[in-house]
Amino acid sequence: xxxxxxxxxKELVSFxxxxxxxLGLSQKDLANELNIKSSRTSxxxxxxxxxxxxxxxxxxxKNLIKIEQNWLNxxxxxxxxxxxxxPYNQLDIDSLVNKINQDISK
Numbered sequence: 001x002x003x004x005x006x007x008x009x010k011e012l013v014s015f016x017x018x019x020x021x022x023l024g025l026s027q028k029d030l031a032n033e034l035n036i037k038s039s040r041t042s043x044x045x046x047x048x049x050x051x052x053x054x055x056x057x058x059x060x061x062k063n064l065i066k067i068e069q070n071w072l073n074x075x076x077x078x079x080x081x082x083x084x085x086x087p088y089n090q091l092d093i094d095s096l097v098n099k100i101n102q103d104i105s106k
Contacts, residue, residue: 004052012048012060013041019064023071033067 004012020030031039034047051060 002056004049009045009048013045016044016048016064019068023068025071029071030067033070034063 016030017027020026026039027041027044028039030044031037034044036043036047048060051063055062
C-alpha cells in the first residue's frame with residue numbers, strides 16, 4: 001500500500017474531528033475503540049496509518065464505520081434501558097379521577 005500523503009492525513013484528521021463532534025463524542029472515545037492508550041491526535045494518526053498499511057482507505061473507512069455502528073448500538077441500548085414507561089400517564093390519571101368523581105356522585 002502507498003503511504004498516506006500529508007494532505008490525506010490532514011483531511012482525515014479534519015474529518016475525524018468533525019465526525020466526533022457531530023456524534024457528540026471525543027477523541028478519548030475514539031481512542032478507546034481503537035484500543036490505544038492515548039487520545040492525542042498524534043497517537044490516533046499512528047493507528048490510522050497502521051489501518052491504512054493493512055488495507056488502504058477502504059480499511060480505514062471499514063473500521064470507522066464499525067466503530068460508529070458500535071457507538072450507535074450502545075446509544076440505542078442505553079436509551080432502551082433508561083426509557084421506562086411510567087405506571088400511569090396523564091390521560092390515565094385524568095380518566096381515573098373522572099371515574100372516581102362519577103362513583104362519588106352516585
